[in-house]
Amino acid sequence: MGAPLATVLLVGVIVPGVILLAYSFFHYSNYEIRPALQFGWYKDIFTQPIYRIVLWNTLALALPTTLLSVAGGYVLAYYIAFVAKRSRNFLLLLIVGSLLASYLARVYAWRTLMGEHGIVNTVLQYARLVDQPIGWLLFSRIAVILAEINLIMPLTALICYASLSSVPDDLREASRDLGAGRVQTLFRITLPISGKAIFGSAALSFYLSSGDYVTPALLGGPTTSITFGTLIAQQIVTVGNYPLGAAISVVMVLSFLVYTLLLAAVLRAIGFAPRVR
Amino acid sequence: MLRRDFLKIAGGGVASFGLSSLFNAGSSNADVGGALNLFTWQGYDLTKPFESWRKERKIEQTVKYINNQFDVVSILKGPGGDQFDVSSANQAYTHLFQRLGIMAPISVEDVPTLAKMYPFFRNSPIWRWADNDPRYNSVPWTWGAIGINYLSDKVEKPTSWNTLLDPKHKGRVGTYDDAFNNVSIAAIALGFDLTKISHAQLSGPIRDWLLMLKTNLKTISLNIGDQQNLLINKEVDLMCVGITLVSNAAKAAGVETVEFTVPSEGGFGFVDAAFVSATAPNKENAFAFCEALLSGETAAAAANEFLQAVVVPSVVPLLSPATRALYPYEDLDNYLANGLKLAVNFTPEEGQDIVTFAEINALWTEIKAS
Numbered sequence: 055m056g057a058p059l060a061t062v063l064l065v066g067v068i069v070p071g072v073i074l075l076a077y078s079f080f081h082y083s084n085y086e087i088r089p090a091l092q093f094g095w096y097k098d099i100f101t102q103p104i105y106r107i108v109l110w111n112t113l114a115l116a117l118p119t120t121l122l123s124v125a126g127g128y129v130l131a132y133y134i135a136f137v138a139k140r141s142r143n144f145l146l147l148l149i150v151g152s153l154l155a156s157y158l159a160r161v162y163a164w165r166t167l168m169g170e171h172g173i174v175n176t177v178l179q180y181a182r183l184v185d186q187p188i189g190w191l192l193f194s195r196i197a198v199i200l201a202e203i204n205l206i207m208p209l210t211a212l213i214c215y216a217s218l219s220s221v222p223d224d225l226r227e228a229s230r231d232l233g234a235g236r237v238q239t240l241f242r243i244t245l246p247i248s249g250k251a252i253f254g255s256a257a258l259s260f261y262l263s264s265g266d267y268v269t270p271a272l273l274g275g276p277t278t279s280i281t282f283g284t285l286i287a288q289q290i291v292t293v294g295n296y297p298l299g300a301a302i303s304v305v306m307v308l309s310f311l312v313y314t315l316l317l318a319a320v321l322r323a324i325g326f327a328p329r330v331r
Numbered sequence: 332m333l334r335r336d337f338l339k340i341a342g343g344g345v346a347s348f349g350l351s352s353l354f355n356a357g358s359s360n361a362d363v364g365g366a367l368n369l370f371t372w373q374g375y376d377l378t379k380p381f382e383s384w385r386k387e388r389k390i391e392q393t394v395k396y397i398n399n400q401f402d403v404v405s406i407l408k409g410p411g412g413d414q415f416d417v418s419s420a421n422q423a424y425t426h427l428f429q430r431l432g433i434m435a436p437i438s439v440e441d442v443p444t445l446a447k448m449y450p451f452f453r454n455s456p457i458w459r460w461a462d463n464d465p466r467y468n469s470v471p472w473t474w475g476a477i478g479i480n481y482l483s484d485k486v487e488k489p490t491s492w493n494t495l496l497d498p499k500h501k502g503r504v505g506t507y508d509d510a511f512n513n514v515s516i517a518a519i520a521l522g523f524d525l526t527k528i529s530h531a532q533l534s535g536p537i538r539d540w541l542l543m544l545k546t547n548l549k550t551i552s553l554n555i556g557d558q559q560n561l562l563i564n565k566e567v568d569l570m571c572v573g574i575t576l577v578s579n580a581a582k583a584a585g586v587e588t589v590e591f592t593v594p595s596e597g598g599f600g601f602v603d604a605a606f607v608s609a610t611a612p613n614k615e616n617a618f619a620f621c622e623a624l625l626s627g628e629t630a631a632a633a634a635n636e637f638l639q640a641v642v643v644p645s646v647v648p649l650l651s652p653a654t655r656a657l658y659p660y661e662d663l664d665n666y667l668a669n670g671l672k673l674a675v676n677f678t679p680e681e682g683q684d685i686v687t688f689a690e691i692n693a694l695w696t697e698i699k700a701s
Binding site: 083084085086104107108111169170171189192193271272274275276277279280285288290291292293294 | 398399401402404405406408409427431502508545548549550551553557564565566687688689692696697699700701
C-alpha cells in the first residue's frame with residue numbers, strides 16, 4: 055500500500071528536489087550553464103545586501119498575510135461549524151465556489167476593485183467619504199496583503215472547518231456544564247483540539263504567500279514587488295540563471311523548514327497544539 | 332507562333348508578375364501551409380492584419396507573448412522551446428541571440444525582399460550573419476523611436492526625459508520591468524553614448540538617475556502591455572517606455588488624450604527583427620511570415636497597425652498618411668545614421684569598458700530592491 059505513495063513522493067518530490075539542489079551548485083554565465091560544484095550562489099545570497107532587502111519584503115508580506123488568513127479563516131470556520139446550522143452548506147458552497155475562479159483573474163479583479171477609478175474609490179467618492187481617490191489601495195504592500203488574504207483565506211477556512219467539525223459537541227457542552235464560559239471553552243477545549251489545523255493552515259499560508267510572485271508583481275508598488283518569489287521567477291524565466299534560481303529556492307525551502315519548526319514550538323508553548331508524548 | 336504574339340504573351344506575363352510581386356507578399360514560397368508558432372511581442376503576431384494572408388496560405392498560427400527580450404533565450408533554450416518557429420529580437424540582442432545559437436541564418440532566397448531594404452538595414456552588420464556573409468541572422472521589419480506617452484489632459488507635454496524625475500509627478504509615472512529600456516532611457520537622459528555605456532557611467536550617474544525615477548513610479552509593470560493599460564486607465568500620467576502605437580490603442584479604448592512625444596535629448600531607436608528559430612519545425616512558413624512582414628500590403632498593414640516605420644522603400648506609398656508622416660522617408664538613411672540613437676553593444680569584446688547585459692540586469696534588480 056505504501057509503494058504507490060512512495061513512488062509518487064519519489065517522482066514528484068524527491069527527484070525534482072535533488073535536481074534543484076544539484077543545479078544550485080552549477081556555474082552560469084551569459085545563458086550558458088555548466089555542471090560544477092561551487093558555492094558562489096549561496097555565498098552571494100548570504101552576503102549581498104540585496105537579499106536582505108528581498109527577505110524583508112517577503113516577510114513583510116507573508117507574516118501579516120499568514121496571521122490574518124489563519125485568524126479570519128478560523129473565525130469563519132468556527133461560525134460555520136458551531137453557529138450557522140441552517141446556512142452551513144450554503145456558506146461552504148460560497149467558499150468552495152470562490153476557489154473555482156482562476157487565480158490570475160482574481161488578482162486582476164483587484165485592479166478593477168481597488169484602482170483609482172475602481173469600484174471602491176468610486177463608491178467612496180460618491181458617498182463623499184473621501185475627496186480624492188485613495189492611492190494606496192492598489193500598488194502597495196497593503197494591496198498585496200489584502201489580495202493574498204482573499205486568495206488564501208478560503209483554504210484556511212476549509213482546513214479549520216474540517217478540524218472544527220470533528221470537535222465533539224458533548225466535550226464543549228461538558229466544559230460549559232462545569233462552569234467554563236464560551237471564551238474559556240474556546241481556549242481550553244476547541245483551540246487545542248483544532249491546533250493541528252491551525253498549524254497546517256499557518257504553514258500553508260506562509261508557504262503560499264512567500265512563494266507568490268504574481269500578486270506582488272501585479273499589485274505591488276515599485277518597492278514591494280520584489281520578493282523571493284519574484285526573484286526566483288526573474289532568474290529562471292528572464293535571466294536564464296537556473297543555478298541562482300535553484301539556490302534561492304533551496305534557501306527558501308530550508309527557511310520554510312525553520313519556520314515550520316518555530317511555528318510548532320510556539321503553538322505547543324501556548325497550548326494550541328497537543329504536546330508530543 | 333508569330334513574333335508579335337510571343338511579345339504580347341511575354342509582356343503580359345512580365346506585367347502580371349510585376350503587379351503580383353508588388354501586392355502579394357510571400358506568394359513565391361512554394362511549400363507554405365500548416366502550423367506557424369510565434370513567440371513574439373503582443374501585437375506582433377498581427378492576428379487580424381494578416382488574417383487573409385494566413386487564409387490564402389492555409390496557415391494555422393499559434394502565439395505565445397514575450398514579456399521582455401530576455402524571455403526569448405530562456406524560453407527557446409528551455410524545455411519546449413523547439414516548438415517555436417519565429418521570435419523577435421531588438422537590434423541590441425541580435426548578436427547575443429546568434430551567439431547563443433537560437434537563430435537560423437536567413438538568405439535572400441528564403442526572404443527575397445531582404446535585398447530591397449533601405450541600405451541602412453540591408454548593409455548593417457547588426458542583422459548580418461557574419462562579416463562578408465550574405466546571409467542575415469534576422470529580418471528587421473519595424474522600427475521607431477522610444478519616447479514618452481502622456482495624458483495631455485493631466486500633464487503638460489514633457490520636453491525632457493528629466494520631467495519623469497519631477498517631484499510633482501510622484502506616484503504618477505509608469506515603466507515596465509525591462510533593464511535594457513530603463514537603462515537606455517537613463518543613458519540618453521544623461522547624454523551618454525548608447526553604444527558605449529561604461530561601468531563608471533552605469534554604477535554612477537545611471538544608477539542615481541534610476542533611483543530618482545523610482546521615487547516617482549507608481550509600480551513596475553510586468554510588461555509593456557500592462558504599462559499601457561495603466562496609462563489608458565489613468566492610473567499613471569506618464570509612461571517611460573513610450574511608443575506611438577499606445578496612442579492608437581488608447582483611442583481604440585475610447586481615451587483620446589494619450590499622446591506621444593520624443594524629449595529634447597532625443598529618443599532612442601528600436602528596430603525589431605523577426606528571426607527564425609534554429610529549431611523551427613516549420614521553417615518555410617517562418618520564411619513566408621518574414622517575407623510578409625517586409626513587403627507589400629501586409630507590411631503596410633503592420634506599419635499602420637502600430638504607427639511604426641517600414642524598412643522597404645516600395646512599401647512607403649502603401650502607408651496611411653498618418654503613418655507616412657511619422658518619419659522622413661525622403662531622407663531616411665541620413666535620419667537612421669544620424670538622427671536615431673540605437674543601443675547596440677551589450678556583448679562587448681574582452682577588455683572593452685562597456686557594460687554587458689548581465690551587468691545592466693544586475694543593476695536593475697538592485698534598483699527594484701532598493
